[in-house]
Amino acid sequence: MRAVIQRVLEASVTSAGQEVSGIGAGLVILLGVEDGDGPGDVGWLAAKVAKLRIFADAEGKMNRSVAEAGGGVIVVSQFTLHASTKQGNRPSFIRAAAPALSEPLYASFCAALEAELGKSVGRGIFGAEMQVALINDGPVTILMDTRQRE
16 A cells, blocks of 8 residues: 655545535545555554654644644545556556455545544545645655555
8 A cells, every 4th residue: 555645734625526525734645555455554554644743743843643733634545656657658557456456445444544543534535536635734745655664
């Protein structure tokens, strides 16, 4: 699993002209599922994201998690995170998991993150065309990949 985690001042997800998720300050997580990913990836990544200390403490240092900062979270499935651009100019997505695998793992990640945070997270609509609007705070953008744990 690959995640792009962005600290935001506010964010929303819209599909077919309707807002489906919106938050104030918090995190937007773009999540890509790769062939071979499984429940172990879900648990590790959810725990890591929930504890990621990228929000300022009283001294202005990045020492607080999203939960400690009282922030919201939106998770959007994005298979293009597994694009390969090694050959030609058109990206290949053959490493991205098929929807039969990626949709349940996306849902499991959202549920695991909710359990870690003790509150619900906003979601995109799996497989739908969406528009994600956000104001990146910092900017702080972190890339995490479960295949690079060590």
